[in-house]
Amino acid sequence: xxxxxxxxxxxxxxxxxxxxxxxxxxxxxxxxxxxxxxxxxxxxxxxxxxxxxxxxxxxxxxxxxxxxxxxxxxxxxxxxxxxxxxxxxxxxxxxxxxxxxxxxxxxxxxxxxxxxxxxxxxxxxxxxxxxxxxxxxxxxxxxxxxxxxxxxxxxxxxxxxxxxxxxxxxxxxxxxxxxxxxxxxxxxxxxxxxxxxxxxxxxxxxxxxxxxxxxxxxxxxxxxxxxxxxxxxxxxxxxxxxxxxxxxxxxxxxxxxxxxxxxxxxxxxxxxxxxxxxxxxxxxxxxxxxxxxxxxxxxxxxxxxxx
Numbered sequence: 001x002x003x004x005x006x007x008x009x010x011x012x013x014x015x016x017x018x019x020x021x022x023x024x025x026x027x028x029x030x031x032x033x034x035x036x037x038x039x040x041x042x043x044x045x046x047x048x049x050x051x052x053x054x055x056x057x058x059x060x061x062x063x064x065x066x067x068x069x070x071x072x073x074x075x076x077x078x079x080x081x082x083x084x085x086x087x088x089x090x091x092x093x094x095x096x097x098x099x100x101x102x103x104x105x106x107x108x109x110x111x112x113x114x115x116x117x118x119x120x121x122x123x124x125x126x127x128x129x130x131x132x133x134x135x136x137x138x139x140x141x142x143x144x145x146x147x148x149x150x151x152x153x154x155x156x157x158x159x160x161x162x163x164x165x166x167x168x169x170x171x172x173x174x175x176x177x178x179x180x181x182x183x184x185x186x187x188x189x190x191x192x193x194x195x196x197x198x199x200x201x202x203x204x205x206x207x208x209x210x211x212x213x214x215x216x217x218x219x220x221x222x223x224x225x226x227x228x229x230x231x232x233x234x235x236x237x238x239x240x241x242x243x244x245x246x247x248x249x250x251x252x253x254x255x256x257x258x259x260x261x262x263x264x265x266x267x268x269x270x271x272x273x274x275x276x277x278x279x280x281x282x283x284x285x286x287x288x289x290x291x292x293x294x295x296x297x298x299x300x301x302x303x304x305x306x307x
Contacts, residue, residue, distance in 0.1 A: 010263050016292030018266070020046060021081075021209070021274045022284060025054045026064035035279055036068070042281035044078060045295035046288050049272075052110050052149075055083035062097070070104040081149065082106050085114025086136050090128035094136070098143050108147040111136045111178065122159070134172035141177035150174065152181035152208055154195035158229040167202045174206045181206060182274045184228050185213035187236060187257075189264040210265055213276040214258040214283035215240070216251070251282065259287045266291060 022043055027033040040051070053069045055061060065082060072080040082101050084094065101109065113133040116123050130136045133150055140146050150173040153166055160166035170181060186192060192210050199208060215221045218240040225232045236257065243250040262273060273291075275284040 010260070011290045011292075014266070014290075014292030016294060017271060018288070018291050018293055019049050019272045020284075020288055020293065021049045021272075022051045023054060023211075023274065023276050024051060024068070024279050026056075026061045026068045027279070028064070032279065039277060039279050039281040040072065040076065040078070042285055043277070044076060046285070046293050047296035048078065050079040050081045050108055052081040052083060052108075055085050055112070055114070066097070066100060066104075069101065069106055073105040079108060080106055081108035081110050081147075083110045083112060084136070084140075085112045086125065086130040086132065087114035087116060087123065088126060088129075090126050091130060091139060092128070094130070094139065095143060098140055098146075102144045102146075108149070109140055110149045110151075110182070111140060111173070112151055132169070134169065134176045137173050137176040137178050148178040149180050149182050150178040152183045152195070152199075153229065154183050154186050154191050155229050155231060158227070163198070164202075167198060167204070170199070171202055171204050174204060179206070181208045183208060183211045184230060185211050185225075185276060186230055187233055187261065188231070189261060189268060191231070192265060192270075193268055207272065209272045209274045210270060211274045211276060212258055212262060212287070213278075214287070215254045216278055216280065216283070218243075218250075255283050255286050258283060259290050262287055262291060 024036055024039065027036045043051075051072060053065050053072070055065050069080045069082040072078055084097060084101075086094070089097075098109070111133055113123060113136070125131045130139060137148055137150065140148060150170070152170050153160070156163045156166050157169075160169070174181065183192065183195070196208060213221070215236070218237070222232055224230075239253055239257065240250065243253065262270075265273070275287070277284050
């Protein structure tokens with residue numbers, strides 16, 4: 001049975017051969033910290049390839065990001081990846097941060113140019129810093145043999161001069177030593193597949209992992225999408241209309257939309273997925289379950305031991 005078979009249940013008998021990773025953000029309050037660690041505990045048994053922790057605009061969450069990543073590396077069986085940006089930091093400061101991660105047992109960096117501290121502002125390199133993510137990757141690789149992930153924009157970075165220049169920049173990051181690219185979130189499978197075709201034509205052969213973001217708050221998603229040049233289809237607005245006061249129904253609709261996207265990507269050959277969890281486990285866990293993933297006995301045992 002295939003996705004094109006109208007008689008086939010969409011999620012019947014999937015092989016469970018996907019690999020997943022999850023993104024979290026550092027908590028600001030005790031309540032948010034409890035929510036984060038609950039999400040990590042829930043998702044750990046799915047044996048993700050890695051989990052990453054974001055870095056605020058202008059390095060605003062540097063200390064909290066480091067503390068969260070270090071704790072994941074030290075207290076869980078998960079491979080922890082730390083986001084690191086070029087914004088408002090010299091090469092020397094970034095080297096110190098990278099050394100601290102290496103000493104904490106972190107071997108994976110998500111290397112990003114980063115957003116300026118002021119919303120709507122333009123990136124300005126630090127006088128003694130890196131000009132962009134490609135240079136950052138090169139510097140990190142000279143310092144330690146990190147595994148490095150970088151970002152990719154299927155719908156073109158909002159500051160890129162053109163789609164081709166954006167692809168050229170992605171290639172520079174990968175050529176500098178990055179292992180893979182992770183895409184910005186998107187909502188149409190053809191957006192991802194067209195991007196893969198363009199990347200291949202540009203000589204890019206590294207893995208490009210789709211970034212999946214289940215929509216927990218539609219208005220907030222629209223704001224984020226506008227900032228990163230992601231198209232939000234009109235049909236999505238109609239599906240979320242009238243659900244502001246119905247959180248349970250909204251969650252069901254959100255999970256259904258994201259699961260359908262993942263199923264279509266799977267049908268097209270995708271076996272790696274990166275979930276932007278927003279520190280909530282339910283959507284990502286449900287989608288992984290629908291894709292055939294089940295708790296890994298070894299991961300469960302390690303998680304219980306760590307706890």
